[in-house]
Amino acid sequence: MRSGRSQTLAWKIPLFDTDFGAEEEEALIAVIRRGWVSAGPETQEFEREFSEFLGGPEVVFLSSGTASIHLALASVGIGPGDEVIAPAFTYIATCSPVLWLGARLRLADSASLKNPNISPETVEGLVNERTKAIIFLHYAGFSEGIAEMARFCEERGIALIEDAAHTHGSVSGGRKPGTFGKVGCFSFFANKNMTSGEGGALVTFDKQLAERARRMASHGRTAAAWDRFRDSALKTYDITEMGYNYKATDMQAALARVQLRKLPEANRKRVELVRLYRELLSDIPGLVIPFDDYESSANYIFPIVLPEEVGRLSVMESLADAGIQTSVHYPAVHTFTYYRKLFPELRLPVAEELASRELSLPLYPHMGEDKVRFVAEKLSEILRTQGRN
Ligand SMILES: Cc1ncc(COP(=O)(O)O)c(C=O)c1O
Incomplete structure (x- = not known):
């Protein structure tokens, strides 16, 4: 038994236990010693590595999975008057960002006890001309029905957003979940297959959307602190749209890089x-x-x-x-x-x-x-x- 792990010891068998060791410790110390702890070089490296792992999409590392769902919806332009379909059998974070944006949330049923994911059959009756996005959760790490849902959305011009909080590293039809739709949303919360304590990632093959999400994650600014540190020509910045502070830190990125290798x-x-x-x-x-x-x-x-x-x-x-x-x-x-x-x-x-x-x-x-x-x-x-x- 490793030292300093008292919170899980009360259970003979806890539901989950993190796997942090010497590699994570060294990676964190290296970031602290480097002295740049907010989003910077480590974040860029993680984004590059996670992109490679997923088959090449743009990756924006964020402070949480919830932030990635919020930004996914915001960057596809969801707002008042729009409807978004999401599963009822999910974690609340799949749904609450829809309401933050003033859109109407439509909850869909699971396909069956054997397949708790939503399906074209369970969403069909909810679709109308105001439906702008469908959020598909790969429940427990299973992608059953994702290809059918991608087709369903494509045929109707609806943005497919994948809640990939449970699917780090799984494969479906030769493809990595999170890359079937317009945007994929990952969480690196403490109990996920890989973790940075808190953290998330927005992934998309749409470069413009990724740029927009990156700006929105940093107050809508045209240049973040690390950009200005690296590029002395960038003296100031503009705010080009409404934004939030959803940036993660280089300490989180350091943990995520090690966890991705494992x-x-x-x-x-x-x-x-x-x-x-x-x-x-x-x-x-x-x-x-x-x-x-x-x-x-x-x-x-x-x-x-x-x-x-x-x-x-x-x-x-x-x-x-x-x-x-x-x-x-x-x-x-x-x-x-x-x-x-x-x-x-x-x-x-x-x-x-x-x-x-x-x-x-x-x-x-x-x-x-x-x-x-x-x-x-x-x-x-x-x-x-x-x-x-
Ligand atoms: C299905 C699902 N969606 C979204 C989230 C939100 O992720 P986070 O806790 O990183 O905000 C989680 C995990 O916590 C989740 O399990």
Whole structure:
């Protein structure tokens, strides 16, 4: 056990554990010693490396995944009078930026318990002449339906924005998620497949859009601090549009660069652990494990859908008694108090069923097979004996 890691020790098996080591420490120290800690050379290097990793899009490194979704919507011109379709079964950050921009949020249902992603079928009835964008979440790192959604958007002139917060390093039809649509949005939050503590990236093959997003991330300025430091001819700057402060730091970029190098091996380990989980849980009656294509997934989390008659809370409590941390990804957006007011009548049966039956089991690359076996055994035992109500 490494020192200084007390917050995860309360759990025998935490839901997630970061993998930071000597390489991250050295990278951070190097940035601090260099003396330029805000967005600068390290950020540029990370943007170049992440672009290469994704197959060449423009990359704008940002302070969070939420910032990347906000800027994606802003840079495709979403505003009052526009409608944006997004999944109801997602993290709230997929949706809230739509409202910040004064646009109308339309929530779409998941395709099925087996495929929690949205699909052309679940969004079709929501599309009208005001629909300017659709946000597609690759839930848990799975891209099922993304090619169909890209086609659907293309045929209708709708901007496809990918919430790729769960998909670092996965592949779908030979392509990296985040590059199917107009803009891809990544998060590097602490529990993601690769992390810079907080952080995000906006990716796009549209150079103009990337430039606009980069400006908007820096108050709408034509030249940021690092540009002016490098280029003595740039004495001042102009503000050419409304902007925000969504810049990340070179310290975050240093962490992200190391984590990107570790990502392929870390994702391979996730695949092995998920294979074992799936094998061990395959015989539980009524249990659904979403998706099948786990070998090409980023496997950000390991979600299961509990049998219908099982009380999820009691299962979570029994697992907690055994030292196993679990979580729910996610409550449905329209069922939150604030959003209920916006969608008082909305019913989305699949998203609601997923939200009430989904359970995320521990998963992180260095977890080890013994812990997977322990969790699977405990869960099977609980479901046999005390999970039913
Ligand atoms: C699906 C999804 N979208 C967006 C975000 C927002 O990312 P961040 O926390 O980096 O703002 C997250 C993660 O937290 C997420 O899981």
